Amino acid sequence: MIDPFFSVYVHIPFCKKKCNYCSFYSLTDNSLTDEYLNSVNKEINLYKDLLTEKKDKYKTIYFGGGTPSFLSLNETEYLLDLFNKIKPLKNMDEADFELNPESVSEDKLKILKDFGINRVSIGVQSSNDEILNFLGRVHSYKDFLKKYDIITKYFENVSLDLIYGIPGQSEKDLLKDLDNITSLSPKHISLYALETHKNTFFENLKIDEEKQSDYYFLIRDFLVGKGYIHYEISNFALNGYFSKHNLNYWDRGEYLGLGPSASSFISNKRWKNKSDLKAYIRGLNNGKIEFEHMEELDEKDELNEKLMLELRKMEGLDLNSEVYNVFKEKIEEQIKKGYMEILNGKVKIKKDFLFVSNKIISDTMF
Ligand SMILES: C[S@@+](CC[C@H](N)C(=O)[O-])C[C@H]1O[C@@H](n2cnc3c(N)ncnc32)[C@H](O)[C@@H]1O
Ligand code: SF4
Structure with missing residues (x-):
């Protein structure tokens, strides 16, 4: 990290x-x-x-x-x-x-x-x-x-x-x-x-x-x-x-996306510019940006997102982290099923299941 x-x-x-x-x-x-x-x-x-x-x-x-x-x-x-x-x-x-x-x-x-x-x-x-x-x-x-x-x-x-x-x-x-x-x-x-x-x-x-x-x-x-x-x-x-x-x-760092269809994540808000060049040009001619969607993440979204992003990296999720503590029970279920393992103080998706990681991660989320 x-x-x-x-x-x-x-x-x-x-x-x-x-x-x-x-x-x-x-x-x-x-x-x-x-x-x-x-x-x-x-x-x-x-x-x-x-x-x-x-x-x-x-x-x-x-x-x-x-x-x-x-x-x-x-x-x-x-x-x-x-x-x-x-x-x-x-x-x-x-x-x-x-x-x-x-x-x-x-x-x-x-x-x-x-x-x-x-x-x-x-x-x-x-x-x-x-x-x-x-x-x-x-x-x-x-x-x-x-x-x-x-x-x-x-x-x-x-x-x-x-x-x-x-x-x-x-x-x-x-x-x-x-x-x-x-x-x-x-x-x-x-x-x-x-x-x-x-x-x-x-x-x-x-x-x-x-x-x-x-x-x-x-x-x-x-x-x-x-x-x-x-x-x-x-x-x-x-x-x-x-x-x-x-x-x-x-690592959930903040970013600003510019241009049509670009996404941004700042101060716990996620938004996406409209995927439409003409709307993008028209909006900016009028001093504004047209959005496809905008959401403010609540605590649950934030935790789910952190879990997903940490497990996508091969480094894995730190056992001392807040996210691990929150999802501990669900992670233990995945370990019992044989999909995850603990290695060197980190929990990871087992190599044999990386290709289906999206499914495993979404089953672990709230
Ligand atoms: C945003 S695209 C644009 C990159 C660049 N214009 C190009 O064509 O190489 C980035 C990468 O996503 C991958 N990609 C895009 N659509 C995909 C799809 N339907 N399935 C798998 N990979 C895809 C391609 O490898 C592509 O290089
Ligand atoms: S259409 Fe082809 S060239 Fe254009 S972004 Fe997609 S992958 Fe790249």
């Missing part, structure tokens, strides 16, 4: 093409990028006092999407400059920027580097072109490799995103992905089991969860064998390269 700090998330709601599985908010129409950027500027101004108040505790920023690298060179400079004025990105413990292979150029990387971006996350998803095509990605593995070479000239702290458990993906395909990816020695790897979401092309796709669970263990053993530390359900990193920004989410 780190000391929670304050962080900023910026949602860039544009993509070249919508991937078949993706439910994140983004548009493929770039006619509103200028208005979007002006609105981000206005939203920052609305939060000026808050950002000034949090300045000393503000340690990480994450530009995510959508596809942040979709923006042109001028747009990227404009966006980074807005945040640089609040606190120089060079002074951040971590300043992250998501890249998609199709929209990376050397000039863009130079801009990111000059502003102080110090970690990049690339969506490769697979090293198999047939699978990439099935997922609806616009890049081939070769395209990715070409860009990876350039990216690593500028950034050493690189994270790669992969998806597994895709219909038609064999164990051999998965091992090939793992072999290909680890041969590049990225500092961090996020691996997500394919999920199907409403209103996506894959809405009715059948997923084999048993296969996904088997693959999860293969992945874990493979990556741990290559020296990666499994530090969160879906995240692996070399020593010293855990994602600080994401750890702050999992």
Whole structure:
């Protein structure tokens, strides 16, 4: 557990093409990028006092999407400059920027580097072109490799995103992905089991969860064998390269999310901006932000949330913590059922049940 700090998330709601599985908010129409950027500027101004108040505790920023690298060179400079004025990105413990292979150029990387971006996350998803095509990605593995070479000239702290458990993906395909990816020695790897979401092309796709669970263990053993530390359900990193920004989410640190669809958590309130770029622009033209939802957490929500976040991290839940005491009886039931165990003063979900951790955690909550 780190000391929670304050962080900023910026949602860039544009993509070249919508991937078949993706439910994140983004548009493929770039006619509103200028208005979007002006609105981000206005939203920052609305939060000026808050950002000034949090300045000393503000340690990480994450530009995510959508596809942040979709923006042109001028747009990227404009966006980074807005945040640089609040606190120089060079002074951040971590300043992250998501890249998609199709929209990376050397000039863009130079801009990111000059502003102080110090970690990049690339969506490769697979090293198999047939699978990439099935997922609806616009890049081939070769395209990715070409860009990876350039990216690593500028950034050493690189994270790669992969998806597994895709219909038609064999164990051999998965091992090939793992072999290909680890041969590049990225500092961090996020691996997500394919999920199907409403209103996506894959809405009715059948997923084999048993296969996904088997693959999860293969992945874990493979990556741990290559020296990666499994530090969160879906995240692996070399020593010293855990994602600080994401750890702050999992440690319930406060964060302000800017842009349509961005979420925030401040003073025990959670809210989400509307997932609608036009509503976002219209609202800010009228000096306000339109929200999708807003809630103030009560004591029960807070405890449930703490339990969930602590158990998602491999470190586990401290036996001396308030949360452990509150949930002690329910945790003991899970230990009796064989789903959890106590190791070195911490309670953890047993490795064999990590793939179904969501279910175990929700059964333990109030
Ligand atoms: C917010 S997305 C955006 C990242 C970036 N635009 C890209 O395409 O790589 C972050 C990651 O979530 C994962 N992801 C998104 N939708 C998913 C789904 N339905 N199932 C599994 N993983 C998913 C992908 O690995 C993706 O890289
Ligand atoms: S996965 Fe990334 S590129 Fe694909 S639609 Fe989602 S945000 Fe856009």
